Amino acid sequence: MKTIRVEEIANYAGQEVAVRGWVYNRTDKGKLVFLLVRDGSGFVQCVAFKGDLSEALFEQIVRLPQESSVIVSGLVREDKRAPGIPGGYEIGVRDLQIVQAAAEDYPMALKEHGPDFALDHRHLWIRMPSQWAILRVRATVIAAIREWFDTHGFLNVDAPILTPAACEGTTTLFETEYFDEGKAYLTQSGQLYNEANIMAFGKVYCFGPTFRAEKSKTRRHLTEFWMVEPEIAFCDLDQLMEIEEQFVTHIVRRVLRDRGPELRSLGRDLSKLENIAPPFPRISYDEAAKKLQELYEAETDPEKKELLKFEWGIDFGSPHETALTNLYDKPLFVYGYPTAVKAFYMEPWPGRPEVCKSVDLLAPEGYGEIIGGSERMSSYDLLLQRIHEHGLPEEAFKWYLDLRKYGSVPHSGFGMGVERTVAWLCGIEHIREAIPYPRTIKRVYP
């Protein structure tokens, strides 16, 4: 008999198969027992009828605790009402082998749990359908990211995690003793390395964990998160936006193609995602500031009005991003931010040094910034001047300055946070559910 994966059950209607997995739920109806069995690839209803089985086995099944590991075999039947993911098929049980009867005190039984309890039991929480679905979407997002870059001439070049003498101050960096070399710091971004790498490889991306020791306690912040950062030689801001919209659209389409059952099980409105296609709207920071002023003036609720307060020169807060993106049904580019609120290495806007060639991509439905990018400074003199203005140690940037000395070229790049993207695609509130083992300022367990 063939052992199958639940996700491919539609191919086995009318056949006898075996499924190896865990009992997620059990409902007893006299002579019938309904087991919802999960095997990692999906959830399937298995129907045990007393008349089909030995008395001893049926008695065992009736008492089977949640999370017991089993090998179920039987006939696959199509039944549109059958619950499960993908659902629509059930297995009429012919035999069942108990690998291990689970202990009766399973802590993540089928009820609501507070967030702290659930996070303390993250190693078990991931077995629940919602968390399982989100992390399956996450894996597809990661595969789609790599697929797009790998098929568009980008080379994956990993940036180091342990980095030398902190460049932009150490307050938001995790630090560690590094043998006799003093301290090393956990990376916040691979971008500076990317800029060296494009001079060797043309177009590159790094993709790995990054770290922020910030005391931010919001639903959009983690201390450890995954970021993909591409960088492109001979690329300006307009070309960068084109790349971003093609890239993001690819991710959305791949997730829609491969993870429909998971998204539906999360209650996601797929029509909102099906709508994502290039071109994405592009507005300047100046235009955004004008729109925010209009929204502020039109707002009648004093509390909301207060949150919308805005003046040219400040960075957007979450209420501003939400208000702006609510005007559109696609991701929104905002470009040309004030130089003062962005990093030191961004190319100035020609003729307007107070503005830089930066662009953020804001997700729809209030999910906020998912990508931050810019054209980078290519002039040695200007970069050196900027390093001095920011009070940064020139010595630590010597290698970075070399890149403007030996074959400088116009170049651009961006960084996309995986968890924020997954949260948007899944339509979930808090990004801590978009990573297997979330790390926040209060949590480094399990």
Place this chain on the structure above:
Amino acid sequence: MKTIRVEEIANYAGQEVAVRGWVYNRTDKGKLVFLLVRDGSGFVQCVAFKGDLSEALFEQIVRLPQESSVIVSGLVREDKRAPGIPGGYEIGVRDLQIVQAAAEDYPMALKEHGPDFALDHRHLWIRMPSQWAILRVRATVIAAIREWFDTHGFLNVDAPILTPAACEGTTTLFETEYFDEGKAYLTQSGQLYNEANIMAFGKVYCFGPTFRAEKSKTRRHLTEFWMVEPEIAFCDLDQLMEIEEQFVTHIVRRVLRDRGPELRSLGRDLSKLENIAPPFPRISYDEAAKKLQELYEAETDPEKKELLKFEWGIDFGSPHETALTNLYDKPLFVYGYPTAVKAFYMEPWPGRPEVCKSVDLLAPEGYGEIIGGSERMSSYDLLLQRIHEHGLPEEAFKWYLDLRKYGSVPHSGFGMGVERTVAWLCGIEHIREAIPYPRTIKRVYP
């Protein structure tokens, strides 16, 4: 005119194209100047003939410093003798635009450099053909790893980098202050998390940087390296070895298919890699011990003899691995190591508790261990006993013990180091060249 990538030049013979890149080398022959131009995807010879160009431009070209960034346009000609990677084509220069003339003091000029100097200039060293080729192979190894798992039912589930209270002693762990939660440690392996994840997803892999604060100073050790770790529910040791040989063969074939020019440019003997196919030879530790004893007795050189000294119960050293793998022309499985030299969580051999169900895969040609794996313990009681025997804190392993309490299943997994695999495939001496920015006990820069 079309801007092309050098790696696709064979498609443009007879056409006028533009290439954007950097001057890697320049040879002047009177009225002819040969420029070796690299664009990140390859190296191509560009021939500037004085008669074809304005006098001013030709004079500029004659003086063009190494690493100047340029846009070269001209006619693609097939010429088997033309140097480059892939080589065999050259461009007859019609026009050349200098984006930036590089400073004259380029530190990585075309000569041999000592390892420390080269590593200090890693951001420039990667522009040289050998390093460029190795890191291109690395990217393909990474893509092949993910391709194999993604098409064989494995889900990518990331393990955390920051981990709680160190489990196996802290001497080889990097540590960092973690807000008010005490210390956190940089992960050495995602395996324990993988074991939780298979109970939710069936087959998983994690793939990210891992850390060892070991004071090992060998050509096979880095303090930061990338490791891929798959884990499989309902899988025993024999099935694990089958997976490993399929997996490794896939990587080798993909690299041969996509990175032939790079491997040839490194002088790699491709026939050695073309030979890799399942099945791989499998010997037990007991058999290996016997073979080593025979080799020891046959050795006449006293120095070599001393290095081959071996007794049952110890782990293999590098000379032992090399001696064993020299007996085969494929990777070699050695299984059933002594329990005492392996981790606490490995399943004991039935009837022989002094041996465990572990298996290492040793690369040919003396490249040593590239994979370590095992069947994991599935019994709660035995695991708890082993945790006590090893003096480990039970509390820290509570979540890990849960996995044997709620639906335990037989399961196995392994870890493969990316840099060791790349070093083997490229045929290079030292794994520090197999990662973009190597971290060793003496180096955390640039």
